[in-house]
Amino acid sequence: MSWITKTLTSSIGRKIIMALTGLFLCSFLVVHLIGNLQLFKHDQGAAFNTYSHFMGTNPIIRTIEWGLVLGFGFHIFEALVLTRRNKAARGAQGYVSNHSEQNSEWTSRNMGILGSIILIFLIVHLYNFFWRARFAGDLPKMGGADPLTSDYDNLYMAVVSSFHIWWYVLLYVAAQISLGYHLWHGFRSGFQTLGLNHRKYTPLIKYVGYIFAVVVSAGFASMPLYFFLFTNAQGEMAANAPAFLHTVASAF
Amino acid sequence: MAGSNPNAKPMNLTLNVWRQPNRQAQGKIVEYHVKDISPDMSFLEMLDVLNEDLLRGGQDPVAFDHDCREGICGSCDLFINGRSHGPEKGTTTCQLHMRKFSDGDTITIEPWRANSFPVNKDLSVDRSAFDRIIQAGGYVSVNTGGAPDGNEIPIPKEISDRAFEAATCIGCGACVAACKNASAMLFVSAKVSQLSLLPQGHVERKTRVENMVAQMDKEGFGACTNIGSCAAECPVGISLENIAILNREFLAAKATSNNLA
DSSP, rough: OOHHHHHHHHHHHHHHHHHHHHHHHHHHHHHHHHHHHGGGGTTTTTHHHHHHHHHOHHHHHHHHHHHHHHHHHHHHHHHHHHHHHHHHHOOOOOOOOOOOOGGHHEEEEEEEEHHHHHHHHHHHHHHIIIIIIIIISSOOOOOOTTTTTTTTBOOOHHHHHHHTTTHHHHHHHHHHHHHHHHHHHHHHHHHHHHTTOOOTHHHHHHHHHHHHHHHHHHHHHHHHHHHHHBTTSSBBBBBTHHHHHHHHHOOO | OOOOOOOOOOEEEEEEEEESSSSOOOOEEEEEEEEOOOSBBHHHHHEEEEEEEEHHHTOOOOOOOOSSSSSSSSOOOOOETTTOSSSSSSOOGGGOOOOSOTTTTTEEEOOOOOOSSSSEEEEEEEEHHHHHHHHHHHHHHHHHHHHTTTTSOOHHHHHHHHHHHTOOOOOOOOHHHOOTTOHHHHHHEEEEEEEHHHHHGGTTHHHHHHHHHHHHHTTTTTTOOSSOHHHHOOOTTTTTTHHHHHHOOOOOOHHHHHHHH
């Protein structure tokens, strides 16, 4: 093995890959969340579908997409390798009595479980939206008067119909809660692993991480909840929706 | 038994102690009862009372590690009621006093658990893996000859304080015992940051961190996931900042050292 592979397969090397891919995936979450906020726009999905078409066809985005695949791939692979290694290090004989809840946070000790829930969600999520848009080709077209956008896939309607299925909404919300807890530990942990610990900045990183975890998970969870609770089958806001939602919608 | 506090009432306790005849044997928890324990006793003195009872009864006493009983040698290593060195923060087992427990308590006592810390007997574990990590790089080169002047090398007070904080690690292994991953990174990081902060440690700065991390991995310790149990259970308060320093030192050494191996 060369010094590079030795470095990257050492305990610290693998942690550094976890941290780099983890923080990269955090940046993806930001982009994904901001893009998806267009679901809330009251235009029968015109903005969202145009955005989806761009994301699915633009050559630069398609290239970066491979970076995302690698990011997820390495994050999951290293997690598996490190978990196996750490379980072996702990040994076969466990403690009869172990009160780790008195010395650490639950989220920090259960990143693997939280990550696994997110992975299950990810597979369902990719199959339902990404696979159908990119490979299956069975989505309805947007139609409408504009010749530029009329043959775009109507991914918006696929989202709306999915978010009217109760178990799908439940899965989404559960996954976003897991994601929130995963980020609660993961954000600051990534900086710590990269050696970015400083008594001036670490408290800031910690609280930015907490805010990031809450905003991102709540932001994603709000989408299925909104469509399930407050819209009809066409994604139009129901009359009984809270007044502030009507106010927000009319502002756009 | 007379204690220094005349109001201290003696306690009767139930002990669940891990008994294991040797390294290969299967161990198990055995229940014992100790009577008239003074609250002023240390935890180890309470175990001495148990062992005297066992010896009087013709039984094998419980083996446990101890040496200075002053909290500085790092020999004592008991996992008490699910915590490294017991429930009190910033304390070694020998400095844990029975006044932290109450009459009638049941106390579970186990050895450190980690694949790299095999149990010798009962509560005594083999921590020679730590010694081999130190041998791999936890030292500095010094000139022989006349003694150098004490203040010849200027070191900022803030740096020497931080190095001293890291140097307080007594190598007890509480960090490994508490860690979900049985990671030795708090221990290794304490030594690496202590020596890399000081100018005396700069001669071996790169090889030290490379060799110590390599030995740590070879010994089979886990990889840190920044849970923080180690720092919370450390009897001398080694902080997680040291692990960040270790990661930095490791990355910098790997990127810039001339070592191709």
